[in-house]
Amino acid sequence: MTYLLPRLTTCVCILFVILIALLLYSVKTDALVQRDDARAKAAFLAIIPVLKHPRCLNCHANGDFPRQGDDNHIHAQNVRRGPFGHGVTAQKCSACHQEENVAGLNMPPGAPNWHLPPPNMPMIWEGKTPGQICQQMKDPKQNHGKSVEGIVEHVTSDKLVLWGWNPGEGRTLPPISHDEFAAKFQEWAKFGAACPD
Amino acid sequence: MITLNVNGKRLEVDVDPSTPLLWVLRDSLGLTGTKYGCGMAQCGACTVHLDGQAIRSCVKRASDAVGRQITTIEGLSTDLSHPLQRAWIEIDVPQCGYCQSGQIMSAAVLLAENPKPSDDDIDDAMSGNICRCGTYSRIREAIHRAAEMKTAGRRAE
Ligand code: FES
Numbered sequence: 001m002t003y004l005l006p007r008l009t010t011c012v013c014i015l016f017v018i019l020i021a022l023l024l025y026s027v028k029t030d031a032l033v034q035r036d037d038a039r040a041k042a043a044f045l046a047i048i049p050v051l052k053h054p055r056c057l058n059c060h061a062n063g064d065f066p067r068q069g070d071d072n073h074i075h076a077q078n079v080r081r082g083p084f085g086h087g088v089t090a091q092k093c094s095a096c097h098q099e100e101n102v103a104g105l106n107m108p109p110g111a112p113n114w115h116l117p118p119p120n121m122p123m124i125w126e127g128k129t130p131g132q133i134c135q136q137m138k139d140p141k142q143n144h145g146k147s148v149e150g151i152v153e154h155v156t157s158d159k160l161v162l163w164g165w166n167p168g169e170g171r172t173l174p175p176i177s178h179d180e181f182a183a184k185f186q187e188w189a190k191f192g193a194a195c196p197d
Numbered sequence: 198m199i200t201l202n203v204n205g206k207r208l209e210v211d212v213d214p215s216t217p218l219l220w221v222l223r224d225s226l227g228l229t230g231t232k233y234g235c236g237m238a239q240c241g242a243c244t245v246h247l248d249g250q251a252i253r254s255c256v257k258r259a260s261d262a263v264g265r266q267i268t269t270i271e272g273l274s275t276d277l278s279h280p281l282q283r284a285w286i287e288i289d290v291p292q293c294g295y296c297q298s299g300q301i302m303s304a305a306v307l308l309a310e311n312p313k314p315s316d317d318d319i320d321d322a323m324s325g326n327i328c329r330c331g332t333y334s335r336i337r338e339a340i341h342r343a344a345e346m347k348t349a350g351r352r353a354e
């Protein structure tokens with residue numbers, strides 16, 4: 001009887017490994033239910049009004065400078081993007097922007113790591129079609145090496161993204177809630193992350 | 198009670214930690230060289246250095262400056278020997294003077310990071326410091342002059 005024991009253990013081990021593999025496979029296939037380009041594109045199109053809203057666009061606009069207000073005017077004080085997206089010399093973003101909004105009307109808004117995209121990956125959305133925005137966002141050379149999952153994670157939990165829905169007194173909010181926005185991104189990823197034409 | 202490091206000294210101040218740093222500097226510590234202009238990060242009169250970076254002290258909570266080095270205009274040099282102070286005197290930059298400590302503190306960060314700034318570099322660094330007397334052309338001239346003095350000083354060493 002004892003000579004059978006090692007074999008039995010081996011069998012149990014193999015079975016266990018197969019089970020785990022099956023389990024992992026099912027989780028993975030669940031994440032990507034099945035590719036559905038039409039639904040992925042529709043989900044991305046639903047995100048566009050948020051990306052084009054001033055709370056988001058003001059840091060994703062043309063030119064090496066941020067914008068302000070709902071009219072996207074050029075940031076006062078001649079603020080520049082700078083070599084890393086954090087401003088230049090005596091005018092870095094953190095000279096005025098704190099880790100949270102300063103209370104009161106027309107006070108500087110704030111969130112941790114307040115900055116623009118860096119000049120080598122400026123992530124500009126202004127004047128771009130939904131398809132172009134999507135391609136740019138998915139391109140690891142333009143998005144800091146992010147995978148589709150990385151993008152979803154970023155828009156779901158990054159504090160600067162979340163600031164858009166808590167922008168401080170007197171500032172308008174994007175047209176849909178952050179939960180809906182993040183859910184649309186998840187949907188886009190789930191159906192294969194196809195880009196609108 | 199919070200402890201701040203101002204111009205190289207450790208100082209205890211009995212204030213609410215959310216008090217703007219500007220009020221602590223002026224009202225609790227008597228360092229009135231730093232000025233109050235707008236209180237909303239729009240004029241630059243309250244500019245000081247925090248760990249060598251220019252910040253608007255009117256919107257910085259005192260508690261956020263704990264454990265960091267604060268430098269005000271009073272601490273830029275002990276004897277007016279900083280090239281910016283010498284250039285400012287030589288060119289006679291100030292009119293009323295109200296904005297000038299903020300101007301000099303911003304210019305000091307510019308020169309520390311860019312020893313030979315162009316006119317554009319000066320615009321990019323200094324546009325957040327407003328001068329209601331309009332001394333901008335003398336400020337520009339004095340920054341160029343201070344940059345020369347700094348380079349000459351380095352050559353003489
Ligand atoms: S008083 Fe701080 S920027 Fe005007």
Ligand code: FES
Nearest residue numbers: 293294328329330
């Ligand atoms: S010298 Fe008067 S405000 Fe600048």
